[in-house]
Amino acid sequence: MAASELYSKYARVWLPDAVEAWKPAELTKDYTPGDRALCLQLEDGTNLEHKIDPQTNSLPPLRNPDILVGENDLTALSYLHEPAVLHNLKVRFVESKIIYTYCGIVLVAINPYESIPIYDHDIINAYSGQNMGDMDPHIFAVAEEAYKQMARDQRNQSIIVSGESGAGKTVSAKYAMRYFATVSGSSSEANVEERVLASSPIMEAIGNAKTTRNDNSSRFGKYIEIGFDKNYHIIGANMRTYLLEKSRVVFQATEERNYHIFYQLCASSHLPEFKPLQLGNADDFHCTNQGGSPVIQGVDDAKEMCSTRKAFSLLGINETYQMDLFQILAALLHLGNVEVEERSADSSTILPDNSHLTVFCELMGVAYQDMSHWLCHRKLKTATETYVKPLSKVHAVNARDALAKHIYAKLFSWIVDHINEALRSAVKQHSFIGVLDIYGFETFHINSFEQFCINYANEKLQQQFNMHVFKLEQEEYMKEEIPWTLIDFYDNHPCINLIEAKMGVLDLLDEECKMPKGSDDTWAQKLYNTFLKKSDLFDKPRMSNKAFIILHFADKVEYQCEGFLEKNKDTVNEEQIIVLKLSKFDLLLELFSDEEKPAGSLTSRSKMTRPVQAQRDHKKTVGTQFRNSLHLLMETLNGTTPHYVRCIKPNDLKSPFMMDPMRAVQQLRACGVLETIRISAAGFPSRWTYQEFFNRYRVLMKLKDILSDRKQTCRNVLEKWVQDQDKYQFGKSKIFFRAGQVAYLEKLRSDKLKKACVRIQKTIRCWLTRKRYLRMRQAAITIQKNTRGYQARCLVAFLRRTRAAVIIQKNQRMLVARRRYQQQRSASITMQRLLRAYQARQTYHKLLYEHKVLTIQRWVRGWLARRRCRRSLRAVVYLQSCVRRMAARRELRKLRVEARSVEHFKKLNVGMENKIMQLQRKVDEQHKENRELSERLRTVERSRAAESERLGGEVERLRVAEEESRVKADGVPSLLEQLSFLRQELETTREEKEAIQVEARSYRVDTEKVKAVNAQAKVGMQLESDIREERDHYQSLLSEYTRLKERHADLKEEMTISFHHHSPKTTTGFFPLPLELAQSYFFKDELKQMFSGVVVQDAPHQDAVDMSVLLKLQRRVTELEQDKQTLQRHLDKREEAQQDQVKNAEKQRTAGRAELDLEALKRQELESENKRLKTNLAELRQSLTSTSSPGPGSAPYNVLLEQLNSSNEELEVRKEEVLLLRSHMVRQEVLKHNKVGGSSPKRYPNSLCSALVPGLKRHEEEVEELREEVLRVREENRQQQQFLSQSLLLPQEARIEASLHHEITRLTSDNLDLMEQQEKQDKMIRKLKKQLKVYVKRVEEYEAGGQMERVAPGPEPRSPVGITRKERDFQGMLEYRRGDESKLLKSLVVELKPRGVAVNFLPGLPAYILFMCLRHADYSNDDQRVSVLLNSTINSIKGVIKVKRGDDFETVSFWLANTCRFLHCLKQYSGEEAFVKNNTPRQNEHCLCNFDLSEYRQVFSDLAIQNYQQLVRCMEEALQPMIVPGMLEHENFQGVLGSKPTGLRKRTSSCPGEAVYTVDSILQQLSLFHATLIQHDVDPELIKQVCVCQFYIICSVTLNNLLLRKDMCSWSKGLQIRYNVWQLEEWLEEKGLPDCGAKEMLEPLIQAAQLLQVKKKTEEDAQALCTMCSALTTLQIVKVLTLYTPVIEFEERVSISFIRTIQALLKGRVESPLLLMDTKKIFSVTFPFTHSPLALETIQIPSSLNLGFLTRV
Secondary structure (H helix, E strand, O other): OOHHHHOOOOOEEEEEEOOOEEEEEEEOOOOOOOOOEEEEEEOOOOEEEEEOOOOOOOOOOEOOOHHHOOOOEHHHOOOOOHHHHHHHHHHHHHHOOOOEEEEOOEEEEEOOOOOOOOOOHHHHHHHOOOOOOOOOOOHHHHHHHHHHHHHHHOOOEEEEEEEOOOOOHHHHHHHHHHHHHHHHOEOOOOOHHHHHHHHHHHHHHHHEEOOOOOOOEEOOEEEEEEEEOOOOOEEEEEEEEEOOOHHHHOOOOOOOOOEHHHHHHHHOOOOHHHHHHOOOOHHHOOOOOOOOOOOOOOOOHHHHHHHHHHHHHHOOOOHHHHHHHHHHHHHHHHHHOOOOEEOOOOOEEOOOOOHHHHHHHHHHOOOHHHHHHHHHEEEEEOOOOEEEEEOOHHHHHHHHHHHHHHHHHHHHHHHHHHHHHHHOOOOOOOEEEEEEEEEOOOOOOOEOHHHHHHHHHHHHHHHHHHHHHHHHHHHHHHHHOOOOOOOOOOOOHHHHHHHHOOOOHHHHHHHHHHOOOOOHHHHHHHHHHHHOOOOOOEEOOOOOOOEEEEEOOOOEEEEEOOOHHHHHHOOOOHHHHHHHHOOOOHHHHHHOOOOOOOOOOEOOOOOOOOOOHHHHHOOOOHHHHHHHHHHHHHHHHHOOEEEEEEEEOOOOOOOOOOOOHHHHHHHHHHHOHHHHHHHHHHOOOEEEEHHHHHHHOHHHOOHHHOOOOHHHHHHHHHHHHOOOHHHEEEOOOEEEEOOOHHHHHHHHHHHHHHHHHHHHHHHHHHHHHHHHHHHHHHHHHHHHHHHHHHHHHHHHHHHHHHHHHHHHHHHHHHHHHHHHHHHHHHHHHHHHHHHHHHHHHHHHHHHHHHHHHHHHHHHHHHHHHHHHHHHHHHHHHHHHHHHHHHHHHHHHHHHHHHHOOHHHHHHHHHHHHHHHHHHHHHHHHHHHHHHHHHHHHHHHHHHHHHHHHHHHHHHHHHHHHHHHHHHHHHOHHHHHHHHHHHHHHHHHHHHHOHHHHHHHHHHHHHHHHHHHHHHHHHHHHHHHHHHHHHHHHHHHHHHHHHHHHHHHHHHHHHHHHHHHHHOOOOOOOOOOOOHHHHHOOOOHHHHHHHHHHHHHOOOOOOOOOOHHHHHHHHHHHHHHHHHHHHHHHHHHHHHHHHHHHHHHHHHHHHHHHHHHHHHHHHHHHHHHHHHHHHHHHHHHHHHHHHOOOOOOOOHHHHHHHHHHHHHHHHHHHHHHHHHHHHHHHHHHHHHHHHOOOOOOOOOOOHHHHHHHHHHHHHHHHHHHHHHHHHHHHHHHHHHHHHHHHHHHOOOHHHHHHHHHHHHHHHHHHHHHHHHHHHHHHHHHHHHHHHHHHHHHHHHHHHHHHHHHHHOOOOOOOOOOOOOOOOOOOOOOOEEOOOOOHHHHHHHHHHOOOHHHHHHHOOOOHHHHHHHHHHHHHHHOOOHHHHHHHHHHHHHHHHHHHHHHOOOOHHHHHHHHHHHHHHHHHHHHOOOOHHHHOOOOHHHHHOOOOOOOOHHHHHHHHHHHHHHHHHHHHHHHHHHHHHHHHHHHHOOOOOOOOOOOOOOOOOOOOOOOOOOOOOHHHHHHHHHHHHHHHHHOOOOHHHHHHHHHHHHHHHHHHHHHHHHOOHHHOOHHHHHHHHHHHHHHHHHHHHOOOOOOOHHHHOHHHHHHHHHHHOOOOOHHHHHHHHHHOOOOOHHHHHHHHHHOOOOOOOOOOOOHHHHHHHHHHOOOOOOOOOOOOOOOOOOOOOOOOOOOOOOHHHOOOOHHHOOOOOEEO
8 A cells, every 4th residue: 555545635644752762643644756855643633744854754553443442452453553552552551551561572560559459269260160261361371371381392391581670670570470370370389389389489589679760679580390290280389580670778869768678577565585686676677777768658667577477487587496486687787887987097986886787796696806897907828928907987887787698698598498398299290381580681770780680681682582472473474384584683692792702802801800900990991992993782981980881682771880890709708608607596597608609599609719729710600690590591481481570660650550651662562562562563464364354254255255265355355455465465265354354354444334324324313213203193093083073072972061051951941030030021911001090191291291382482482582583683684784885885886997998898798797697508408307206206106116115015914913912812712721731741741751751861861952942043033034034125126215315405404405596585695594505515606606796786586496396306205204293103003912922923833732741752762762772872882892802602702692682672662662652742742732722631551661560670770780781881981092192202112011911901801700700609519519419429329228128138149259360569668688789779879870870761760769678678677777777878979079070060950859759758658747748658668767868868968969959069060061162252143242353362272173152052051951850850959040040150251251351341241241141041931940040140140231332422321231231240340341342433432421420420339349250159059859749659660770689668
């Protein structure tokens, strides 16, 4: 792939950073070749440009996809480089709290700086037997791999643990040794593994100390060889130590401590045994108070001292030796406090009374004077003489410290030798596993001889590591037969040669040490002269001539030459050693007794020089000794298979789970992890098997691309997607990829999955939306249908109730109003008569009075008006004359002036002509209008005449109608009499038919009211129509009259105007006008013109109007008005009379027909009631046939149907009777109508009514029963409807559940009814049987009596009688001879094969046979035979179970079943009441009679428990290898779940060829177990308990592996686990064991699977998760969330904040502190008593058992 493809927009890269080492960034622009910079954006949103070096053109390293981050193996990363490794480790350590990570063959361990629960015995058991890639990275996995390879390859192994101080090397080595001791065990009873573990606290006490970097830093290197025998059990161990830091005995830096043993001694100084040592607080001694930090937080030195002493005792170092050791250590503390006084510049002295030196000499057993003298003096020897030289104070102090260091080194070597002696075994060692705990690469501000040796050792180890990694890589390529080229890797051989080669650094150092005047400066000059310009790995500091620089594989280190020679020579004053050898202290003499022996251990870097010069010359320097020991170590390691553990110190602050990136990168470079990555990245780091590749990238293939040959399929896919064939290679079983190719394939896979997901989401969302829409639509339709139906029913019911209420109210009000009306009417008539007479008289007097008053007023007002008019007229005339005179004069003057002008005269004449013409035209128009008005008046007169005639005819018609109404009113009394008679008759009929009327009253009232309303409505409508017609006619007449009146007024006004216009003028031109006409708007203009014309001049005379016509018209109009008023009064009177007649007629019709209509309504109501009852009966039949119980054909149904049919027939009879009554009533009505005033008809005969009364009562009862049944059915229907309406509001699942619950309730009630009926029938059957027995007995007695009567007495016949052999009655016992017990048990127990017995014979046959033999011994009352038989049986069964076939499940289950059966037989035939209550009388006869075997019952119960536990162990051994592959590893959905890259640590890589197990394998095994138990007739309760144990084993093993495997904690794996658990539950259902309690055992696993699948983001999710995971502990929940790893990029990791929220919510839980489930948990087992119906006497002994010596009794 080109860089442009990888470095595209949104690609993520790593950039170097001075603080974080590397920081992530993202490309904001595509990179094209030739660009000088990359446009990047940091995570905080900062944009920057990264410059590209034009010479190297190197781009920043790419980031791996998120799916690959956090992998167990760093080699699984697609991009292998430093930032990817650092980021992966940081994610695992900081976020996931995982301290172990694989890096190819290396286990990287990061110190967590806090205790974590991952080293318990449960964890050890979980890793035991597992392949290295199957579990999460762990030190136990490395130890298990070494142990398995030792056993498989027959080759010694070694575990190399390295790292700098504080990285956790010692802890890792200790846990590795603990694993070997726990897993392998010892081959003898000596508990070697405990002694191996006991060496750790001793070595930590004398070799570990607190430093600024570590509270328990190991200050020496050690290599422990753990020996194993041929069975790979621990038989012993051997320890070799390297380069003990002796200087710490006399000097400690700030915040550091001396070795732990000194502080433990001071903390225990109060003990009585330590009083002679004269110790005190650690602050009182110079050797322990220099660091200023005598206490380690969380460590109790006194308790640690107890542990150390206990470990000494366990290793065989008795109390005497221990006290001697502590005495020497205490002496060293006192020696450190010895003060040297300066006597002169070149001499020094110690005061004679120095207390500490005194105590030292007492404890060491030496002379005070000698020791004080040689501490300040030194003996020098020359060729000729010897002399003593005093030492200066500085040299004396150095000599004191050198003596202390030398003594401690000797003591350290002695302890190591004794530990090796204690761990040495007499058995020959077959193989061993070595654990190397050695210092890592060190570089400080000041580096001296110790750092030089440490780094030299790390160079050697790194060389061996590089060669081993390179070798493994090449072997892998050769094994897969792929072409490969030599991988270039860093070779540190030149650096090693610089140090150890001839004339190297060490040789020059030894040479300088031999020189008499050799010094550090001269040695430095030799180094500069030898290597400065000849070696690239050597350099000189610029500012120093006493230091040198060596370029190591990890970093450049600057060493200070000061002290190199002294530390290399490691000299001590020989006279001081001689003084110590003269001591009487045995242990001290033993320490220095081996001075002349060569050291087999390299613990002692300070070998005492002997007095002999030859020995001093041949003494080796420390450097030479260390080089030789290192060569020996490398030879040992090269002879083993190494396993590497690199310990990393995350930070210098000792903060838990916090990583300093710069410190981590420094250590990764130093420990060789990055070199491993580089070697892997140079070749093909990513490796997939063909099946794994196919499963992961199947989505990139089309269906046609999938072939049966997986290898060819993978080849085709890669050739299609990856064009560069150099990026991958095909091996025999794997595909090898270059770095970055897996990321590219993951990108292709992710893109294709995204497209598929989008399409699937689109389709599913469409389907879900449509489904939801259809469901909502159907629900809406159903709701609308039911709602509308309900509303319609409610409306109908409301209308019915309203109508009934209205009818009832109407009739009630009618009755009340009628009574009140009759009363008021009679009273009103009387009152009206009197009142009207009085009012008429008053009116007459008033009218007369008013007429007289009006007459007087008229004459008075006329006189007054005439007088006022005359006065006004005179005044007006006078005023007018004056005004007109003045106006005339003024006008006259104007006219005279104008008259003089001729033009004015002409104009005046022209205007007068026009005016005359206009007046003439207007006169003609007035004549024309007068003629038209005359014609119209004649027409109006004719129409009025015709209208008068019509009105007269109408008045005549109304008069006739009034006469008819009066006639009808005369017939009202007869009708009232008839109605009273009918009312009496109806009352009689109502009394005779009371039962039917009560039943039909409601329906009759409704029908009656409806008909009455209809009849009244018809009459009212007819009357209303008549009145409406009359009113319309009257309104038309009134409107016509009004129109004529208006027309008459108009004509009158026109005529008046015309008349005044044409009348002659007065002399003055003035005439009077009516006031109305003067004010009329119509004539204003005309009047103005007329007045103006009159004033100017007199108009010419016109033709006179015909005044006679006008007067006639006026007279005619007046007459018409009078006629109109008269007609109006007549019409009003007629309307009032007609309304009164209509009211009277309506009242008469209502009164006359009320009772008749009532009776008719009653008859019709009876018919409707009969119809309704028939309808109800039909509905009842239909509802009964539609309901589920009782069904058609059942006895209750037939009875009810017969009752309904009989009721129907009875109703038909009643209908016929009603029809007869109706016809009779009709005849009576006809007679009443035809007969006026006659006698009342005959009453209906009472014989028919009396005959009907019993039937009616019976009918009433039946109807009541049917009504109750109808009400019950209606109530059921109502409940059904209510349930349906409620269920529609529920969701689908709740609706189904509610339906099931309702159906179960209904069926339960039906079943209870049926059970009651069945009980009644059973009682009846029992009663009938008893009667039948009685009758049969009577019949037999009767027949026997008859036979006795018929047989005549006589002599008996003497004929021979035959004798038949009676069948032998066995007692259910087997007799055997004394001493045959062994033969019996050999045939029946030891040599019996369960398979044949189980298939061919009776289940539990051996138990029955043994019990029958026991019965005979009991019957014989032989207690010895009973005890011998029982004890022999117990021992034989134990021997078979434990020794011979204890691992055979069938054998164990067989004898478990027989042991339980034998135990049940002991109880069943014991005679105790609790066990014999179900026995038959025959079985009770077989009870034991002489001995009480209750104690043996307890013994057999214990034996059954042992058999049960052995059965559980057999099941566990069989299921153990299947559980993890079947429940976790096997994928049922191939290609769907997919697996992630696993790196070099492939699963099951250690043991190829193992069987592949699936969940079906587990189910088959469980079915085999179950079938075997059933076949052997194991008790059902015991089978349930066995199933509980099986499912607990499956759950615990699966969950424990899930908690220890990060690759299994994903959403898809949760789905797989849920599916597998479902199959197990289905198996339980299939075997009929759903309620045995096994499902509850799977609850933790189910919750863990749900935990992997639920949403894990918000606080609500956390609360729901805590509620859900009730069977998991807090540690387990947090562990699963921490290990959760997305398999596909659509998943998200669990945030740290969410995990903290979970921890806060679960803080108050009370639960187990353990992480893993106890796989060895023992369940309590019970053996409930099971009665056997088998009779012992019926048991036959098969001949194949060879039990012919047994005899049935």
